[in-house]
Amino acid sequence: xxxxxxxxxxxxxxxxxxxTELMRFVRVAKTKLQGEEMESWIEEIIDLRLGxxxxxxxxxxxxxxxxSCVEEDRNKRPxxxxxxxxxxxxxxx
Numbered sequence: 001x002x003x004x005x006x007x008x009x010x011x012x013x014x015x016x017x018x019x020t021e022l023m024r025f026v027r028v029a030k031t032k033l034q035g036e037e038m039e040s041w042i043e044e045i046i047d048l049r050l051g052x053x054x055x056x057x058x059x060x061x062x063x064x065x066x067x068s069c070v071e072e073d074r075n076k077r078p079x080x081x082x083x084x085x086x087x088x089x090x091x092x093x
Contacts (some may be wrong), residue, residue, distance in 0.1 A: 002046050002063055022070070029067050033060070061090045 025045070032041045042056050045063065065086055071077045078086070 002059060002066070026067050026070055029063050033064055033067065058090050061086065 029045070035041075042059050042063070043052070046054060046059050065078070065083055068076070068078050069083065
């Protein structure tokens with residue numbers, strides 16, 4: 001949703017390791033979300049067609065929600081209800 005492209009089918013090869021672009025995106029996003037530099041990286045991952053016209057805070061929240069929804073451990077994934085509440089709360093920011 002944030003990139004404006006489907007990430008699940010693209011395969012990236014770094015050295016001898018292969019992973020889908022989605023897996024790479026999730027790994028990088030988790031690392032970035034734990035850091036303090038949201039402003040610098042959020043611009044890099046949002047669809048360029050938006051021309052920078054978006055809320056950085058809302059975009060970061062959308063990435064956070066998306067990453068939490070693809071957790072390997074299904075018990076760590078949010079419920080649909082909690083995702084909806086997070087999106088509603090984020091809408092006013």
